[in-house]
Every structure is written in C-alpha cells, then in structure tokens.
Amino acid sequence: MSLTAVVVVVVAAVLIGAFGIRFSRTTSDFYVASRSVSPLWNASAIGGEYLSAASFLGVAGLILSFGADMLWLPVGWTGGYLVLLVLVSAPLRRSGAYTLPDFAEARLESMTVRRTASVLVVLIGWLYLMPQFQSAGLVLRTVTGAPVWVGGLLVAAVVAVNVLSGGMRSITFVQAFQYWLKLTALAVPLVFLLMAWRADGAPAVSAADAATWQVPLAGGKEYGLYSTYSLILATFLGTMGLPHVLVRFYTNPDGRAARRTTLVVLSLLGAFYLLPALYGWLGRMYVPDLAGTDAVVLSLPERMVGGTLGDLLTALVTAGAFAAFLSTSSGLTVSVAGVIAQDLLKGSVRSFRAATLMAVAVPLALALWARALPVADVVGLAFAVAASSFCPLLVLGIWWRRLSTTGALAGLFVGGGLASAAVLATITGGPWDGLAGALLAQPAAWTVPIAFAVMVAVSFLTPHRVPAGVARTMVRLHTPEDLDLDRGDWRPRSS
Amino acid sequence: MSPEPRPARRVPLARHDTARRVTVTSPRTAAARRPRYPATREIDEQTHLGEVYMRSLLRTQFRLALFVCTVLACVVGGLPLLFLAIPELREVDLLGIPLPWAVLAGLIYPAFVVGAWLYVRQAERNERHFADLVERP
Numbered sequence: 001m002s003l004t005a006v007v008v009v010v011v012a013a014v015l016i017g018a019f020g021i022r023f024s025r026t027t028s029d030f031y032v033a034s035r036s037v038s039p040l041w042n043a044s045a046i047g048g049e050y051l052s053a054a055s056f057l058g059v060a061g062l063i064l065s066f067g068a069d070m071l072w073l074p075v076g077w078t079g080g081y082l083v084l085l086v087l088v089s090a091p092l093r094r095s096g097a098y099t100l101p102d103f104a105e106a107r108l109e110s111m112t113v114r115r116t117a118s119v120l121v122v123l124i125g126w127l128y129l130m131p132q133f134q135s136a137g138l139v140l141r142t143v144t145g146a147p148v149w150v151g152g153l154l155v156a157a158v159v160a161v162n163v164l165s166g167g168m169r170s171i172t173f174v175q176a177f178q179y180w181l182k183l184t185a186l187a188v189p190l191v192f193l194l195m196a197w198r199a200d201g202a203p204a205v206s207a208a209d210a211a212t213w214q215v216p217l218a219g220g221k222e223y224g225l226y227s228t229y230s231l232i233l234a235t236f237l238g239t240m241g242l243p244h245v246l247v248r249f250y251t252n253p254d255g256r257a258a259r260r261t262t263l264v265v266l267s268l269l270g271a272f273y274l275l276p277a278l279y280g281w282l283g284r285m286y287v288p289d290l291a292g293t294d295a296v297v298l299s300l301p302e303r304m305v306g307g308t309l310g311d312l313l314t315a316l317v318t319a320g321a322f323a324a325f326l327s328t329s330s331g332l333t334v335s336v337a338g339v340i341a342q343d344l345l346k347g348s349v350r351s352f353r354a355a356t357l358m359a360v361a362v363p364l365a366l367a368l369w370a371r372a373l374p375v376a377d378v379v380g381l382a383f384a385v386a387a388s389s390f391c392p393l394l395v396l397g398i399w400w401r402r403l404s405t406t407g408a409l410a411g412l413f414v415g416g417g418l419a420s421a422a423v424l425a426t427i428t429g430g431p432w433d434g435l436a437g438a439l440l441a442q443p444a445a446w447t448v449p450i451a452f453a454v455m456v457a458v459s460f461l462t463p464h465r466v467p468a469g470v471a472r473t474m475v476r477l478h479t480p481e482d483l484d485l486d487r488g489d490w491r492p493r494s495s
Numbered sequence: 496m497s498p499e500p501r502p503a504r505r506v507p508l509a510r511h512d513t514a515r516r517v518t519v520t521s522p523r524t525a526a527a528r529r530p531r532y533p534a535t536r537e538i539d540e541q542t543h544l545g546e547v548y549m550r551s552l553l554r555t556q557f558r559l560a561l562f563v564c565t566v567l568a569c570v571v572g573g574l575p576l577l578f579l580a581i582p583e584l585r586e587v588d589l590l591g592i593p594l595p596w597a598v599l600a601g602l603i604y605p606a607f608v609v610g611a612w613l614y615v616r617q618a619e620r621n622e623r624h625f626a627d628l629v630e631r632p
Contacts, residue, residue, distance in 0.1 A: 068593075068595050068596065071595070071600050072599065074600075075571070075603055075604075078604060078607060079567065079571065079603075082611055083564065083567070086559070086618075087560050087564070214595075215586075215595070216578045216599075217575060217578060217579055218585070225575060225579065228575050232571055232572070232575075236567075236571070256619060256622075259615045259618065260615060263608070263612060269604075270604030270605065271604075273604065274600065277596070277600035278600075399557050471541050471549070475538060475549060478549070478552055478556065479538075479549075479552065479625070480625070480626055482626070483535060483629065485538055485539060486538075
C-alpha cells in the first residue's frame, strides 16, 4: 500500500512535469503570477517548498533520540522567518533581485561579488539536497526493503526530468498544494495515533525519560549549552540565506505584500511544527528502538494503530514524505541549476541542461558516499553556511551604506569558507570528540560573528570601494513603491 | 494655518532694541513656506535635504527591526539560560505538559505570529508617515 502511495506521488509529479502546464520559470512568469496570487497562496507555496525531509521526518527523529533540546530546531526554522521579515523581506522584494547573486550584484555593483555569491548558493544548495536524497533512500528501504541508493536515485531522476521539462516547479499552485498535502499527511495520522494513545490509558514517558530526556540541557550531551545557542543562531539567521526561499518573494507584487506573505508563512509553519514534536514524544514511548534513525514518523502508524487502518496511515505519511523530497529538491535544483547556468556556464538552454545534471548528480554522489548523518543535522549545517555568508551580506547590504565591495567579498570568503570547512570536516570525517567536535558540528556561533566582523572591519578600511550608486540603491530598497521616485534602472539578468 | 489673519500679538523680547521691530504677518504663510521642489525631487536629485529624508526613513525602520530582534534575542536566548539557572522550572507542569515543552513546542509559535503582526502594522505605519512627509504639498 505504501509502495502504491510512492508510485502515485512520483507518477503525479512526472505527469505534471511532462504533460502539465508548460510554464518555464522565467522572470515574467513570476510577474504574471504576482498579479493573481494572494498572500495565502504564495505563503503556502513558500511553506510547500521550505518543509523538506528534515522537517517532515528529521525533527521527530531527533526529538525521539535527543529529547527537549531538539525542540529548538523547528522553533529556529520558524523564527528564522521572523528575522527575515523584519530585516530583509520588504527591501529584498523592492530590490527587484531574483536570486541572491542578483542582490549581491545590484547592491555592490560588482561581478566578483556576484560570482562569489553564486558559488555559495551552489554549495548551500548541494548541502541541502544531499540529505533529501539520503532520506528518500531511507524511506524507500523502510517501505519496500530496497537498498538505500534506489530511493535517492529515484527522487534525483524524477527531479531532473521535471526540471528539464520545465514544469511543476514554477507553478505556484502546485507548490502551495504540497504544503497542504504535507500538513494533512502528518495531522490525520496524528489524530489516530492520539486516539490509540488514549485508548492505551494515556501513558506518560518512563520515569528515567521524565528525568533526563524530557528536560532541556539534561541529556548529558557535552557542550549542550554551546550547541543549543549555535543551533539557534544558525537557524534564525540562516533562513534568509537559503537560495530557494528568496525567489518566491519575487512573486509578491510589492514590498508590502512581501511582508504580509511572510506573516502568513510564519502562521503556516507554526501550525505545521506543532506536529513533529508530538510524533517524537509518542515515538519515545512506543518505538524507542528507532532512536538514531529518521524512521519514527513512518513506523508509528503501523506500530500503534496496525491493521488496514495502520497501512492506510503509513501510506499517507509515505506520500507526504515523498512530496516533501520532491518539492524541496525541485525548488533547490532549479535555483542551483539556474545559478550554475547563468553565472558559471554560458547561460544558454544547453548549459541549463548541463547545469541541472550537475545540480542533481553532485549531491546524489555525496549522499551515497558521505556517512549517514541525521537529515535534520545536515540541513542544519546548510543553515550554518547560509547564516555565516548571506546573512551578513543581506543585513549589512540593506541597512548599512558604508558596506564596501571589498568588505562584502572578504566577509563572504571568510564566513562562508570557515563554515564550509567545518561542514566538510563533520560530513567526511568525524564524529569528532570534545570541544572541537562541538565547534565543528555547530559552527554558527563562531563563524557568524567572524563573518560580520570581517565585513564591517574591511569596509571601514576600504571606504573608497563603497559602490557609487549606494544612495540610489537605498531609495530603491526602502521607499514604498507607490511613491514616484527615481530608483535607478538596474534589472536582474536572470531569466 | 488659521484661515483668518489675526493681528500679530507681540511677544516682548529680552533685548531692548527689538522693541522697535514690527512683526509682519500674512494670510498666505503656507504659500511663503512652500519649498521650491517637492521632497521626492530632493530625494531624486540626492540633495542634502533628500539625504535627510532617506536617513530618517532608514533610521525609523531599522530601529523598529532592531527592537523586534532584541526582544526575540532576549526571549529565545534567555530561555536556555532560564532553564539552566532555575532547574525547578523544567519540572513545572502546565496543564499536564512539562513547561519547556509547552513553551517550545506550542506557545512560542503563536507568539512569533503576534510579534510579526505587530511589526508589519508598525512598519506600514512608518511608511505611510514617510509618504505623507515627502508628498506633502
């Protein structure tokens, strides 16, 4: 039954991609969409793309394994949108930038900064795609017993076909539907699980768990306080730097609508993230043997409900999980492929095809080769890189006139470089022990301040490299669109 | 501006030689005060006054953003410390749910939404204020 669900979701995705409405993802499509898409639909689309395997499966798994400290993960993934709202959303929409490299170019008037931003977008995108493929393999193995590489290859292939045929991804309504599918796929089984739990006499977690697992900062994890703060910093500041999130803001007609959309996104994510904690908590009581894996969401319906109903519910969560892989991976692949084709290759249709294959093949290879870390941990690393590179670029670029081209470049190199090095050490080597291990596994707490400091200090040292058009750019970023002002004539080069 | 021209009420000034001065008033004070350019043009031409307008907008919006971020940092950054400093808090139950779970897995999400809503309201108010300022005839 679960296999049927996977097949249905995959076939539906391929059909929509191959025969559905053939919108290509162009700037003008987003303009067209912006006339008809309400903040609720647009916010659902952002949620549909944002809620990945890490949210759908990973959070519950980590809560089951490590307890209350992991509750910060969904809190940070939601709270990141609050930071994004107040610091970035309206100015970013008003900038007219379509991708992060676009913004870097518009604000700093430098192709070097643009290319550096492109490389970072590709790195973050790969880092985010890799665990999606790993989880797909895990889910398919749980459902059918197939080897782990099959699921990853399946999702990678479907995504590549979809992106190459130019369908699915660009349609706001499909992405918006994915959010509601994921919410339903977690919420409906949960109702039955809670009924089963009540019928079971509503037990509480064991006395030992109530003393440690259920209590924050009591798990005996080394450097727990440091890890908690570093996690908070990475998630709250990293959200704004994710490549597939920014592009959705373009669909808003103006800066004011971008703010309102972000407000709705916060509500939708808040509603969704109430659920994984309950899965983790029920899992601790009913499937404690699954600690250390991401399988709790998939296994609970069968273990707690059982029978035909259990099978049906398992099929539903499996469908939701595959929807999560496909929607997030498609969004990321398009963003990464667009940047590779535009900035690193020639920019023709052929180079977009080559770029799509590169965008999918590298993380797939990584997924098969790197050691299997919990999906939410790896996604957390992608957030750390984004927080140490794009967060300072966006925040200082939007609010600080004296940011110089050299300063931005230095900050991107140092912050992004240090965070990437830590990530590489964690994924390929490790697990490392002691303080070094904690610093490498959660690098944001030291890389983010360093990135900010370098950007500010180098900008002070190179005042002659402040872009000439900064005053005009500030008018563009901050004034409401209905005022008749000269905002310069910069246009994004992405199409 | 009052519609009727009023007879000027002289305010005695401290210095004795001002006593001979006569205050001239006109019903058309608004006309006299109108700038040569609208403020939008000052901004477009990047005059000193235009810069002042832009800086005031940026400062207002940045202060608001910083205020929200500070409150967020205090709440989010304070919670782990609070749980660490007062271990009894971890044992408190709220309607049968341990307090850390009630806060982190439930109450914090509506709090985010309320904070965001208040921010959006104030940010739009600031923008309206700025628009009124620069479009004032």
